[in-house]
Amino acid sequence: MAKATPTPAQPAGLDFPLVRRTGYLLNKAGSILMEDAERVLMAQGMRLRYFYVLAALESDLSLSQQDLSRLLHLDPTTMVALIDEMEQGGHVERRRNPSDRRRYILRLTDSGREALERAGRAVDAVEQDFLSAVPAQDRERLRALLGDLLADRWPRVIACE
Amino acid sequence: MAKATPTPAQPAGLDFPLVRRTGYLLNKAGSILMEDAERVLMAQGMRLRYFYVLAALESDLSLSQQDLSRLLHLDPTTMVALIDEMEQGGHVERRRNPSDRRRYILRLTDSGREALERAGRAVDAVEQDFLSAVPAQDRERLRALLGDLLADRWPRVIACE
DNA sequence: TATTGTTATACTCTATAACTATA
DNA sequence: TATAGTTATAGAGTATAACAATA
Numbered sequence: 134m135a136k137a138t139p140t141p142a143q144p145a146g147l148d149f150p151l152v153r154r155t156g157y158l159l160n161k162a163g164s165i166l167m168e169d170a171e172r173v174l175m176a177q178g179m180r181l182r183y184f185y186v187l188a189a190l191e192s193d194l195s196l197s198q199q200d201l202s203r204l205l206h207l208d209p210t211t212m213v214a215l216i217d218e219m220e221q222g223g224h225v226e227r228r229r230n231p232s233d234r235r236r237y238i239l240r241l242t243d244s245g246r247e248a249l250e251r252a253g254r255a256v257d258a259v260e261q262d263f264l265s266a267v268p269a270q271d272r273e274r275l276r277a278l279l280g281d282l283l284a285d286r287w288p289r290v291i292a293c294e
Numbered sequence: 295m296a297k298a299t300p301t302p303a304q305p306a307g308l309d310f311p312l313v314r315r316t317g318y319l320l321n322k323a324g325s326i327l328m329e330d331a332e333r334v335l336m337a338q339g340m341r342l343r344y345f346y347v348l349a350a351l352e353s354d355l356s357l358s359q360q361d362l363s364r365l366l367h368l369d370p371t372t373m374v375a376l377i378d379e380m381e382q383g384g385h386v387e388r389r390r391n392p393s394d395r396r397r398y399i400l401r402l403t404d405s406g407r408e409a410l411e412r413a414g415r416a417v418d419a420v421e422q423d424f425l426s427a428v429p430a431q432d433r434e435r436l437r438a439l440l441g442d443l444l445a446d447r448w449p450r451v452i453a454c455e
Numbered sequence: 456t457a458t459t460g461t462t463a464t465a466c467t468c469t470a471t472a473a474c475t476a477t478a
Numbered sequence: 479t480a481t482a483g484t485t486a487t488a489g490a491g492t493a494t495a496a497c498a499a500t501a
Binding site: 148149150151152153154155156157158159160161162163164165166167170185188189191192194204206256259260263264266267271272274275276278279280281282283284285286287 | 311313320353420436441
Binding site for chain 3: 479480481482483484485486487488489490491492493494495496497498499500501
């Protein structure tokens with residue numbers, strides 16, 4: 134509110150019709166942020182989707198692989214390979230679920246918890262850098278708006294236990 | 295402002311730490327919108343990146359293939375295949391640039407202009423549907439915020455000539 | 456019969472290197 | 479020498495189908 138920006142969302146030096154579409158901007162912002170995060174995490178031997186899995190497992194919900202794949206919108210078969218890599222990296226453990234022996238219960242290891250924290254700090258920095266063009270109040274406003282927009286779009290099933 | 299939303303960006307039924315990251319929300323919003331648009335455009339024999347190319351060519355800037363690839367952040371070699379398809383579909387024409395015979399000048403055909411309009415309406419509908427969860431004032435606010443965030447991130451070179 | 460995890464496989468997308476024609 | 483466009487090709491990512499173990 135304090136900022137006087139009567140000008141439209143048309144940035145310096147670039148004028149083509151897509152730039153005035155919220156959808157295109159949303160898409161672009163998301164992919165830029167993803168690429169930046171991926172680049173920073175790579176330096177830690179980490180990847181963005183590893184980070185997503187670690188973050189999802191932080192809440193002790195007894196998630197299975199397919200729970201995870203639904204939650205993160207990844208194919209179950211790619212989740213197999215993903216968890217393979219993360220288990221080999223020592224960040225995640227597979228235990229059989231005693232009450233349904235088809236499923237695993239995935240658990241963070243101590244090393245996984247450390248990696249999560251380290252990656253979290255890196256991703257924080259990337260996000261803050263990206264969002265620094267806008268005052269803090271607007272950053273919070275943006276987060277709230279996005280939360281509202283996505284409220285009905287989260288995956289239905291997050292089966293625990 | 296009229297809406298009383300003291301609640302954080304934590305949607306109904308889903309609580310895990312990623313959901314409170316603006317970066318994750320941005321990413322998710324962008325990819326959902328992209329998938330929705332792709333699905334709708336498919337029914338017209340259209341694709342989202344065709345639409346991007348058509349929209350970029352609407353402004354008569356004498357863009358070459360590499361201009362386009364820089365503008366849309368696509369590899370020059372994928373741009374070749376892309377323009378091949380669109381030329382075969384009759385939406386785009388390649389003409390040699392007389393002042394630099396290495397380059398093409400890409401032009402919309404009449405059919406391409408029609409396809410652009412039709413696709414534009416479809417994408418409008420998708421965006422409006424996605425954004426309908428939020429009042430019009432906030433939609434405009436969102437667009438302005440995203441525009442500010444991206445102002446410094448647009449590709450440097452948009453050679454016209 | 457349905458579901459979880461798994462493998463093998465095919466398909467799409469993207470990136471790399473080498474070539475041509477122009478500059 | 480450098481650049482625009484092109485081709486061939488390799489690599490990553492993703493999706494499909496079939497299977498074993500369990501429910």
